[in-house]
Amino acid sequence: MSERATAPTTAPAATSAPVASAASAASAENLPEPNAKLTTREKKWIVYDVGNSAFVMLSTAVVPIYANSLLQSAGQSNIVSTWGYAQTIASLIIAVMMPVLGSMADVQGMKVKFFTGFFLTGVVACCAMALPLSWLIFLVVCILATVGLNGSLTFYDSMLVDITSNERMDRVSSHGFAWGYIGSTIPFIACIALIFGGPSLFGWSTVACTRASFVITALWWVAFTIPLLTSYKQVHYRATAGQTGEAIRGTFAELGSTFRAIRKNKPLWMFMIAFFFYIDAVNTVISMSTSYGTQLGIDSTHLVMALLITQFVAFPSAIAYGKLAGRFGAKTMITTAVIAYICIVLFAAFFLRSATEFWILAILVGLFQGGIQALSRSYYGKIIPKNRANEYYGFYDIFGKTASIIGTFLVATTTSLTGNASVGVLSIAILLIVALIFLLLQKDPTRK
Template sequence: MAKFTKPEKSWALYDWGSSAYSIIITTAVFPLFYKAAATDAGVGLADSTAYLSYTIAIFTFILAMLGPLLGTIADYEGMKKKFFTVFFVLGTVSTAMLAFVPEGQWLWLLICYVFAALGATGANLFYDAFIVDVTTEKRMNRVSAFGYGLGYIGSTIPFALAILIILLAQNEILPLSVTNASRLAFLITAAWWILFSIPLFRHVKQKHFIKREASPVVQSFRRLSKTIREIRQYRALFLFLIAYFFYIDGVGTIISLSTAYGTDLGLSATSLLIVLFATQVVAAPFAILYGKLADRFTGKKMLYVGICVYIIVCVYAVFIETIMDFWILAMLVATSQGGIQALSRSYFGKLVPKQNANEFFGFYNIFGKFAAITGPLLVGITSQITGNSSLGVLSLVVLFIIGLVVLIFVPEPTPHDPVDEVAAE
């Protein structure tokens, strides 16, 4: 921590807080809670997984449509943090509301999940864009990986607490039902997320911006239209986005559907929670390692490594039969999950014009979110047609291969920082 400035640490601590949402809501407790509610209502396993996939596709489509425009408006002085705050409040409040959905109402759970996910992913759009304000290009790999590393470490604390409460309730040691223990986990998630967002609100400021002008919304549409018309000037940037579109699609789909997939394989909720907890612990040092190796071998080469690991994951998923197989799969994911996300963010951050960072991170968002529509739909449709979730996961291989091939043609970022100074207060 001593190697990082106060803005860098404050920015990274948001990942420490918000990652509780990623593991408890996106990956672990909520999917199990939802699957149980859907099963109690008579919804089949494959169908409930498909409905969750379609829900993910819906909210990602909404944000993908809004991302570039909101990002363009947020490039104006003082607007980035305002937009971040709106989505932050939507995400934290909706996450807390999951605890109050009546038992067995699986459809209402999905509706609340849509708003929670909109808030979380929307806030992340502007959080990611803040990376150009808190550090220099030369330090971006390390700072981005540091954020993901902190996120994995920080998320294990509320996740461990949630697992403990659920297990104690399951064994009737606590006077709670397993359902109410899961509800408490949702409240813990919201509280943890809010608490560790305070440093960002206090110490992170928008340093790169465009001066405000009359009719900002109209002007933002014009700037966005101009960027699209002049896309050839940003060949490297948009070529990277095409590669990112495909490979991050597979990454996000595996993260969001891993628990539902494990449930379909017949793995117990307790086993799944323990595996996912271990995944978070292992992912933390590997995310930081990716950042260090990227400084030595370049971020692009480390992205190749991450994509290849995920291809192996998709193929291996077909052969899963036991909890040990799932452990092996989870540990493979843990080695590359944080690294590929962190280096994608820093690689893109080096490519974008700093004063238009929000606009371009809006495109980063739209490519990522549209990708997140394709993957879940692919898995959902394949699972329903074949009646086999494993084949749905295998279908993601084609996305990773396309992403890898396109990434080969993306040039390395050209340094823009005149000196290697850290943006300190």
């Protein structure tokens, strides 16, 4: 069955902007059978997850600890609130920018240009974090690096519809997250070894070794981005390169029509609302876990090693999730992960007090984190028009990043008001319950 035959029948409303059909290009790709081995193009797309995940891992485990040391040197103490507000600002910037840029990127050949711009921003900022900066300037650079990362991921996610078919999306997306998890451990272990062993081996200070880890991560990120940049071809687009000017001028009209099309597509908007709430919890747990553990007084060595275990657990779990989605459906597996995350949040709020509980939390997160992220990306790609993928993924990013704004802001504010980080963590459960309700009410358009 062809990709077009399985695409959703709901199309966006017509607009004045030119629309180019890439159906012939798609059919010419000779896409393999659903269970065939991964193609070269799919593999080269997957390895970008290996590259950028190294920075995600460093940002989760090392950067908050380093930022906390800068804060303490300046007489500040509440890393949960400070780091939460920094992540909120980065998410807000992405949420505002992505729909407009996403619409522009649906022009032939533009997607890879926007991807490259954000990728380079992230890499340069990652290197800049190695400079001797004050805590405030360091957080500003962190925000820029996070914007570069998440901006590139919006365009990267939308590339999924160009490199594979509907039938293979769950599998390819899951492999991306899986290999990202396991691949990121290589530079991370090198960085941790440098941070802990560098002072005795090279005579460097721990601070210098930590700064060097930022440069190592940036180089790894670059190395695993090159295969994608040299092989990617945009198959689906709404306007040709010759119609770029007209398409850009019609961007805001296109955004309006896309929003109206989403509003008329009940299964799509119900999923997006559910996604808004549950991805909030996932992103907040990822971005706040280390700062939460730090505030509880858990030793940094235990925090780092526990998060490393998360990566190894997430590798087989993400691949298994992709296979289970082929049997039970992506939506069913997403719903299962949401229920699991409710249990995870309750555990973190009521039982996490020592390093042992943090290790348990890390393992539990690893079981479901990659699966819910991967299947959300692929499930969304199945139910949107392919020739407007980047624009639709721009709205996807609004929901994902706005949710991150609410999640981190909620945890930071609740912690500041109550003086109790556990109360802030507990508030995430409310968002997950709302997401679960919408998932249960939504009719899955991919299941006939």
